[in-house]
Amino acid sequence: MALLEVRDLTVVFERKGEQPFTAVDHVSFEVEPGQTVGLVGESGCGKSVTSLAIMGLLPKRGARVSGTVGYEGTNLLSLSDREMRDRRGRDLGMVFQDPLSSLNPVVPIGVQVTEVLERHRDMSRKKAMVEAADLLDKVGIPDPTRRLSEYPHQLSGGMRQRALIAIALACRPRLLIADEPTTALDVTIQAQILALLKELVRDMGTALVMITHDLGVVAGLCDEVNVLYAGRVVEKAERHELFAAPRHPYTHGLLSSIPRLDAPRGQKLSPIKGSVADNIPWDHGCAFAPRCPNALDVCVQVTPAQEDIGGGRLLRCHNPVRPPVVEEVSA
Amino acid sequence: MNPQSGVRPESGATPGPAAPESTVDELMSVQGIKVHFPIKRGLLLDRTVGHVYAVDGVDLGVRRGETYGLVGESGCGKSTLGRAILRLTEPTAGRVVFDGTDLSTLKGESLRTMRRRMQMVFQDPMSSLDPRQSVESILVEGLRAHDLDKGKESTGKRLRELLTAVGLASTSLRKYPHEFSGGQRQRIGIARALTVEPDLIIADEPVSALDVSVQAQVVNLLEELQDQFGLTYLVIAHDLAVVRHISDRVGVMYLGGLVEEASSDDLYAEPLHPYTRALLSAIPVPDPLVEDRRERILLKGDLPSPANPPTGCRFHTRCPWKQETKCSTERPELREVLPGHRVACHWAEDIRAGRIRPHEVEAVLVEEDGISPDIPLVGPASVTEALNP
Ligand SMILES: Nc1ncnc2c1ncn2[C@@H]1O[C@H](COP(=O)(O)OP(=O)(O)OP(=O)(O)O)[C@@H](O)[C@H]1O
Numbered sequence: 001m002a003l004l005e006v007r008d009l010t011v012v013f014e015r016k017g018e019q020p021f022t023a024v025d026h027v028s029f030e031v032e033p034g035q036t037v038g039l040v041g042e043s044g045c046g047k048s049v050t051s052l053a054i055m056g057l058l059p060k061r062g063a064r065v066s067g068t069v070g071y072e073g074t075n076l077l078s079l080s081d082r083e084m085r086d087r088r089g090r091d092l093g094m095v096f097q098d099p100l101s102s103l104n105p106v107v108p109i110g111v112q113v114t115e116v117l118e119r120h121r122d123m124s125r126k127k128a129m130v131e132a133a134d135l136l137d138k139v140g141i142p143d144p145t146r147r148l149s150e151y152p153h154q155l156s157g158g159m160r161q162r163a164l165i166a167i168a169l170a171c172r173p174r175l176l177i178a179d180e181p182t183t184a185l186d187v188t189i190q191a192q193i194l195a196l197l198k199e200l201v202r203d204m205g206t207a208l209v210m211i212t213h214d215l216g217v218v219a220g221l222c223d224e225v226n227v228l229y230a231g232r233v234v235e236k237a238e239r240h241e242l243f244a245a246p247r248h249p250y251t252h253g254l255l256s257s258i259p260r261l262d263a264p265r266g267q268k269l270s271p272i273k274g275s276v277a278d279n280i281p282w283d284h285g286c287a288f289a290p291r292c293p294n295a296l297d298v299c300v301q302v303t304p305a306q307e308d309i310g311g312g313r314l315l316r317c318h319n320p321v322r323p324p325v326v327e328e329v330s331a
Numbered sequence: 332m333n334p335q336s337g338v339r340p341e342s343g344a345t346p347g348p349a350a351p352e353s354t355v356d357e358l359m360s361v362q363g364i365k366v367h368f369p370i371k372r373g374l375l376l377d378r379t380v381g382h383v384y385a386v387d388g389v390d391l392g393v394r395r396g397e398t399y400g401l402v403g404e405s406g407c408g409k410s411t412l413g414r415a416i417l418r419l420t421e422p423t424a425g426r427v428v429f430d431g432t433d434l435s436t437l438k439g440e441s442l443r444t445m446r447r448r449m450q451m452v453f454q455d456p457m458s459s460l461d462p463r464q465s466v467e468s469i470l471v472e473g474l475r476a477h478d479l480d481k482g483k484e485s486t487g488k489r490l491r492e493l494l495t496a497v498g499l500a501s502t503s504l505r506k507y508p509h510e511f512s513g514g515q516r517q518r519i520g521i522a523r524a525l526t527v528e529p530d531l532i533i534a535d536e537p538v539s540a541l542d543v544s545v546q547a548q549v550v551n552l553l554e555e556l557q558d559q560f561g562l563t564y565l566v567i568a569h570d571l572a573v574v575r576h577i578s579d580r581v582g583v584m585y586l587g588g589l590v591e592e593a594s595s596d597d598l599y600a601e602p603l604h605p606y607t608r609a610l611l612s613a614i615p616v617p618d619p620l621v622e623d624r625r626e627r628i629l630l631k632g633d634l635p636s637p638a639n640p641p642t643g644c645r646f647h648t649r650c651p652w653k654q655e656t657k658c659s660t661e662r663p664e665l666r667e668v669l670p671g672h673r674v675a676c677h678w679a680e681d682i683r684a685g686r687i688r689p690h691e692v693e694a695v696l697v698e699e700d701g702i703s704p705d706i707p708l709v710g711p712a713s714v715t716e717a718l719n720p
């Protein structure tokens with residue numbers, strides 16, 4: 001059994017006088033210990049809302065959450081606020097995009113780490129201080145003992161993100177959700193943080209849900225990838241398969257629209273036409289249809305169902321991209 | 332090739348792609364440009380307690396018709412350099428020469444005319460467009476400022492041509508910025524820059540605020556417009572993959588200085604500066620086969636503060652190739668190491684030849700000195716106002 005099993009997770013935002021808005025629509029995926037599962041997609045496709053729903057952090061008012069979030073067989077969605085708070089400290093860790101807004105600005109870094117250790121691992125203050133310095137060291141913060149007494153604004157962006165990861169790790173969570181953990185950072189710092197996350201997964205068997213819009217990050221880090229479009233998973237595949245043979249026109253379009261550092265120059269990029277503003281509702285059609293080069297009449301009339309196309313791949317499309325013909329490679 | 336043979340005095344006539352300076356047709360060049368921001372303290376902000384060395388001695392030239400890409404990480408001074416070229420920020424030292432004229436010698440009308448020929452496209456299309464102005468009035472504003480508004484009919488025709496050129500419907504004229512998507516707004520920003528028929532466009536992070544799927548639209552548009560109007564670009568961006576794609580030549584900045592400059596292809600094929608090597612190796616490539624095999628040069632520690640830059644080579648605190656001599660004491664000059672390939676590293680030839688190997692670096696604690704972050708970044712109230720005072 002998987003450590004985390006998300007089934008048909010749906011989040012509808014309701015506001016008085018407005019049409020209800022489905023931000024996450026029947027999203028399902030699983031994560032095993034030691035596995036990294038990616039959620040990718042553009043701004044607004046529902047990545048953060050998915051992670052907040054799993055963590056029980058969506059506002060109670062105005063957000064209707066349905067489906068199940070199974071953690072070792074327990075449906076997290078059925079737990080009380082209190083039980084959930086306890087879980088968040090103990091089993092589930094989360095790292096957000098903006099480290100400054102998720103650290104408490106008026107509390108020294110050290111106290112923010114020891115708090116977690118005292119509360120969730122029943123450590124004494126003294127022991128917690130030693131462990132906290134150890135954690136900061138582990139995530140690559142130089143001179144950790146001194147850093148414990150400093151405030152978040154005294155750290156650089158990269159160091160803050162490390163501190164946040166240290167806090168998330170303090171309770172040795174078996175599941176870590178990282179929501180764009182490197183988007184606000186420079187690439188050389190991003191490389192450090194990604195190396196750190198990889199190490200965690202490998203050495204501690206942490207299950208990692210990696211949320212990002214960067215297909216490059218996905219290619220290097222995730223075992224399995226879920227591509228989201230307008231709140232739904234449109235394609236899911238093991239990373240090598242996904243990049244070698246993207247089947248959904250959206251995934252395919254994304255991959256051909258980004259310039260690659262290692263590609264021959266002088267080729268024109270093939271953008272996806274329009275923008276998410278052109279989407280149609282999923283109710284009776286494919287949300288991507290107005291932008292899709294493969295769109296058929298049926299695409300604006302019938303919602304494409306999620307199909308199992310074998311090899312652990314799922315696809316939601318009436319007219320997928322044909323898989324490339326594999327040439328025999330003679331040695 | 333013997334790496335030593337690539338060492339040539341800067342002014343020497345170099346065979347190969349880099350023609351001697353006099354025959355290269357440079358539309359714009361900057362020489363020894365510096366921008367130092369004073370750090371003020373005290374109740375009346377009347378004490379200067381230090382300086383942010385945002386741009387600290389940069390020489391570069393942009394050739395007519397080419398795209399020059401400027402890359403580097405956050406805070407290395409790219410935007411400040413771009414603003415200094417347009418004199419939106421007054422440089423502390425150095426010269427900007429545009430089409431043969433030193434801009435600092437110009438005043439009044441002649442400066443205004445020269446400025447018309449250089450326009451800027453900004454990162455955030457939403458905040459650089461006045462939400463209360465219709466697209467038409469946004470576009471006409473630039474024309475008026477330069478007395479190019481020649482009557483209703485011809486202006487209307489010109490605006491419709493421009494909209495077509497940037498791929499917007501001519502019905503857009505009466506709409507307001509909020510009615511457009513991010514990519515469309517960036518098209519409006521580009522159209523605005525084009526209204527006054529500039530020669531040089533400085534584009535500061537023109538696609539980084541856009542969704543991935545939309546970035547390519549704007550990148551392609553910039554390329555098409557260059558062909559159509561014979562434009563010269565200086566593109567500032569932190570995304571090296573985008574920069575490599577659109578640029579003929581690329582300059583890499585680190586802490587206020589240019590550390591390497593080469594043609595796009597050469598820079599990628601053979602990065603010579605240790606920082607460029609680390610930067611290139613850190614950029615994720617959307618291909619698992621490549622990612623699995625890649626060796627990364629992981630830099631330790633953070634970018635030092637530009638208010639307190641390291642001595643000698645600014646990169647020596649993080650450089651895996653740092654040597655006992657020179658690196659921490661002498662500032663390396665940008666010099667031509669291979670034809671058309673300039674590098675600011677004392678050991679570029681030895682590193683290239685493999686005579687110096689990378690080593691472990693102890694991460695250095697970077698002190699947030701508490702002086703740089705809370706300085707309000709004062710800028711002009713409106714972009715058009717700044718460009719056309
Ligand atoms: N509290 C809320 N109330 C109403 N709508 C919301 C709320 N939070 C998010 N949304 C909407 O839900 C959709 C999904 O948002 P989400 O933050 O998950 O996007 P995302 O994929 O994380 O995007 P990004 O890459 O920009 O972070 C968006 O259209 C957003 O406007």
Ligand SMILES: Nc1ncnc2c1ncn2[C@@H]1O[C@H](COP(=O)(O)OP(=O)(O)OP(=O)(O)O)[C@@H](O)[C@H]1O
Pocket residue numbers: 368383384385403404405406407408409410411412569637703706707708709
């Ligand atoms: N008006 C100003 N007053 C004081 N310091 C400034 C001012 N403008 C910029 N700086 C500082 O100068 C340095 C260079 O800033 P600049 O905006 O040029 O960097 P950049 O390379 O464009 O970075 P980014 O990629 O984040 O846009 C930074 O440390 C910045 O804080």
Ligand code: SF4
Pocket residue numbers: 604605606644645646647648650651652653654658663675676677678679
């Ligand atoms: S000069 Fe020294 S410190 Fe600077 S990049 Fe070259 S080897 Fe590294």
Ligand SMILES: [Mg+2]
Pocket residue numbers: 047048049179180
């Ligand atoms: Mg998000």
Ligand SMILES: [Mg+2]
Pocket residue numbers: 409410411535
């Ligand atoms: Mg900038």
